[in-house]
Amino acid sequence: MPVPTIAAIEGFALGGGTELALACDLRVASESAVFGFPEVALGLMPGAGGTQRLPRLVGPEVAKDMIFTGRRVTAEEAKEIGLVGRVVPKGQALKTARDLAARIAANAPLGVGYAKSAIEAAGDVDLDTGLRYETDLFALLFSTAERRRA
Incomplete structure (x- = not known):
């Protein structure tokens, strides 16, 4: 995509939800957001970019921990490790993402x-x-x- 993409995450973003967020340029998460890759518990692995995009954002050690264990990450931890750029109050992720998009579009x-x-x-x-x-x-x-x- 030649234009920036922004993910607004409220609640659970597990597996494909996290992978979709990773595919975006910017990520805004509400404080209620939870990220993770539960695929290994199902005999699978992330199959839509998780093994490639996550290590580039958070480093290979953190990515391996999340993917190998299926551990879930809160919005605050996601901010700390670089998975998301902003954490906002519950219910404000979409509004914040739209405001950010308007600033970029200007x-x-x-x-x-x-x-x-x-x-x-x-x-x-x-x-x-x-x-x-x-x-x-x-x-x-x-x-x-x-x-x-x-």
Whole structure:
């Protein structure tokens, strides 16, 4: 997706629910949110990105603990380990996510999209390559109509 995606999590996000949240760029959880991967208790494993996205966010040790044990994580712990970026009062996750989306949408779409692309590239390339990519996108934005209207 070229535009940022935001997950609003209220209550239980287990298995596929956690994987769906992990697929988003930003995650807002209510204080009642609970995350986890119960698949191993069912003779399965996360199959929609959990084994790939979770370690990138929380580190391999925490990811292994959550996935191997099926342990559930509260919203506060999810914030502490980097699984979510914001924890809000119960019932406020969707409103907060919409407010966040409005703030993002108020910015220049190409700038936001290129920034997202550069951030995503950071996980796939070495630092020098990433810096060159960032510089190229930054320079490209100077030639756009969005830059001129600012």
